[in-house]
Amino acid sequence: MADVARLAGVSTMTVSRALKQNGQVSGPTREKIIKAVNELGYVLDHSAGTLSSRRTGFIAALVPSINNSNFSDTARGITEELQRAGLQLMLGYTDYSEQKEEELIETMLRRRPEGIILTGGVHTERARRMLKMAAIPVVETWDLPADPIDQVVGFSNEEAMALLTRTLAGRGYQRFGFIGGTSARDQRGDQRRRGFIRALDELGLPPGRLASFGVPPISIEQGGQAIAMMLERWPDTEVAICVSDLSAFGALMECKRRGLAVPGDIAIAGFGDYEVGAFCFPRITSVNVDCYGIGQQAAARVVQILGGKETSRHQEIVLTSFRVVEREST
Structure with a gap:
């Protein structure tokens, strides 16, 4: 001065x-x-002012990955909604690790965010305790947790995958395969697997052929390796549903290398409606989950609470939309 x-x-x-x-x-x-x-x-330096005003001007958000276009779209939705309220975003990524998420939550809470937005509804017990004691808005997204910490903006991954499975069964497919990771590290991927299994059971179709390959998140390369393993073990598979569009794209490319027609010899579907799936050939059938809207609605919920627009604070669960996008790969 x-x-x-x-x-x-x-x-x-x-x-x-x-x-x-x-x-x-x-x-x-x-x-x-x-x-x-x-x-x-x-x-x-606003630090001194925040001590008296208790306002820091930023919201923290944690995503599993920074190179996944779906979570990038969610972060964009959060950012644009916060900017309208004069708030900024501090972003961290957990690499699908609950322990890393716990560490990031502690680190960010030390910087006194005015709210925090999480991806998923599964956290360590210590992380849950810290968040409940923080006395700030907490929004869990991309999931419908059984025991929410505070606010929820999300959808049922299990039901979304069940819808895709039922849609494809309605087109006459009977011998289904599922490509996913080798562990439950990706909780949402595990929920999608359960939705796939449940839908086949409800439809009275043969049990799905489960190809578990690689540690989540499953890459394009691993999707190709997984479809090769599936076809070697179950060559009569009619349709392979993948945990994400990235793994579906890898499976599609491996089929092309093998001279297999998609969907003539085997159909392929993904999840997430990534840009790569919408512009490859054939274009990949997928599930659109409105990634941008999840971020926008989560940020709007935080802003609403901070703005004191509620006469009394209450928990709210905002259900976001999902829909099957049918394309040439099926």
């Missing part, structure tokens, strides 16, 4: 008033001070 005051030719008290949001300083004086700040390359 002393450096700025000397360069602007004013007192340090005037600098202090000018840099406060409602400081009583004339327009020309404030402009002179801001010009001095910019010339010196200084950035206003």
Whole structure:
């Protein structure tokens, strides 16, 4: 402040008033001070102000991956909604690890976010305790947890996959395969597997052929390796449903390398409606889950609570939409 005051030719008290949001300083004086700040390359530190106001101006969000276009779209939805409310996003990624999520929650809570948005509804007990004690809005997304911490914006991964399975069965397919990871590390992927198994059982169809390959998230390469394993073990498989569009794209490319027609020899479907699935050939049947909308609605819920627009705080579960997008791969 002393450096700025000397360069602007004013007192340090005037600098202090000018840099406060409602400081009583004339327009020309404030402009002179801001010009001095910019010339010196200084950035206003809001830390001291947050101690008294209890406002930090940012919301924390945790996603499993930063190179997944679906979670990128969710982060974009959060960001754009927060910007309208004058808030910023601090983003962390968990790499599908509950332990890493717990560590990130602790780290971010130390920086006093005004709210926190999580991906999924499964967390460590310590993470749940920290979040409940934080006294800030907490929104769980991309899931419908049985025991929500606070707010929920999501959908049933199990029911979404069951819908895809029923849709394909309605087109006459009977011998189904499922491609997913080798562990329950991806809780939402595990829920999709359960939805697939349940739908086949309800339809009275033969049990699905389960190809578990690789540690989640399943990559394009692993999708190709998984379909090769499936066809070697169950060559009469009519349709392979993949846990994501990335693994479905890998399966599609492996079929092309083997000279197999899709869907003539085997049909392929994915989950998530990724851009790669919508523009490859043949285009991949998938499930659209409105990734951007999940982020936008989660951020809107946080903003609504922070804005005090509710006469009394209550838990709310916002169900987001999902739909099957049928394309040429099936």
